[in-house]
Amino acid sequence: MYRYDHRASKGTVIRPEGWRAQNDEPGKWTRSGHLYRGMTEAEYHYVQAHGHIKSNESYSVRGEGTNFSEGADDAEGYVNFGRDDPRTTGKPTYIVEVKKTDIFKRWPDGYWKTPEVPKSLITRVWKCVGEDGQVVAYEL
Numbered sequence: 001m002y003r004y005d006h007r008a009s010k011g012t013v014i015r016p017e018g019w020r021a022q023n024d025e026p027g028k029w030t031r032s033g034h035l036y037r038g039m040t041e042a043e044y045h046y047v048q049a050h051g052h053i054k055s056n057e058s059y060s061v062r063g064e065g066t067n068f069s070e071g072a073d074d075a076e077g078y079v080n081f082g083r084d085d086p087r088t089t090g091k092p093t094y095i096v097e098v099k100k101t102d103i104f105k106r107w108p109d110g111y112w113k114t115p116e117v118p119k120s121l122i123t124r125v126w127k128c129v130g131e132d133g134q135v136v137a138y139e140l
Contacts, residue, residue, distance in 0.1 A: 015080060017133035027073035034123060035068035035104060035112050038079025039094040047119055054116040065113035068104065080128055080135050087130035097124040
C-alpha cells in the first residue's frame with residue numbers, strides 16, 4: 001500500500017544532526033480528527049502483512065492495548081529516540097496517522113487506546129530514516 005522509493009521525494013529534517021529531540025516539524029503534521037502512532041520497522045511490516053495495527057506490548061504495560069497520541073510530534077518522540085533511533089540502527093521508523101473513530105477510548109494517561117486498528121483507517125504515513133547524522137521524514 002505505501003511502498004515506493006522514498007529518495008525520489010524531498011524529505012523533511014525532523015531531528016537535525018546532534019539533536020536528541022525533534023524540531024517543530026512533526027507538530028505541524030497534526031490534524032484534528034486524527035491520531036498518531038510511532039512504529040518500528042518490524043511493527044510497520046506487521047501492519048502491511050496482517051492488515052491491522054496492533055501493539056506487541058514491548059513498549060507498554062501488558063493489556064493496555066495499542067496506544068495513539070493526539071499529536072504527530074508526540075508519536076515521533078517515542079519512536080526516533082534511544083534504541084530505535086534510525087541514525088544508530090540503520091533501520092527506518094514510521095509515524096502513522098489514523099482517522100479517529102469510536103473504537104478509540106481515551107485513558108486517564110491522556111493516550112487513546114484500542115486493541116487493534118484496521119489498516120483502512122490509515123490516512124498518512126511518514127518514513128523516518130537516518131541521513132547524514134539527521135533523522136529525515138518522507139511522507140509516503
